[in-house]
Amino acid sequence: MTRGLELSNYVGHLIRRAEQVHTALWVQHVSREITSQQFAVLNALRQEPGIDQRTLAHHTSLDRSTISQMVRRLTHQGYLSQVRDEEDRRRTLLCLTDEGTALLDSLIPAAKRINDQLLESLSEDERILATDILRKTASLDHEPLGGAH
Structure with a gap:
C-alpha cells in the first residue's frame, strides 16, 4: 500500500x-x-x-471564457471601453476608461505592498530566486507537455 504524500513537501499543495x-x-x-x-x-x-480580448487573455494567462466574463463585467462597471477595430470589424479593441485608470492607480500601491509582504521573510537573493522559479513554473503552460526542458 502506498503512503500518502507529505503535503509540506508537495509543490502543488504549497502553490x-x-x-x-x-x-x-x-x-x-x-x-x-x-x-x-x-x-x-x-x-x-x-x-x-x-488590444483585443484574445491578446488580453494571453497576456494575463486567463482562459477565453474567463476573460470574456471579466471584460463584460469590467465594461458594465465602467472601467473598460470597447470599440470596433476599423481595420478588422470582427475585432473589438479594449481600453481603460478614466474610471478604470483611476481605479488601477488606487490599487497599485496596495498590490505592491502585499507583493512585498509575501516576500518579506526571504533574503534578497531568495526573493529573486523565488520569483524566477515561479516565473519558470508559470510558463510551463506555454510549452507542449512532455517536450524537452
Missing part, C-alpha cells in the same frame, strides 16, 4: 496554499470588489491599450 495566502492578503489590503485577476486585466490594458 495552492500560497495562493490562499495571497487571496486573503488581497481581500484584506487591496480590494474586496476587484480580484487580483481583474487587476491583472486592468494592468495589462494600461501597459498595452487597444
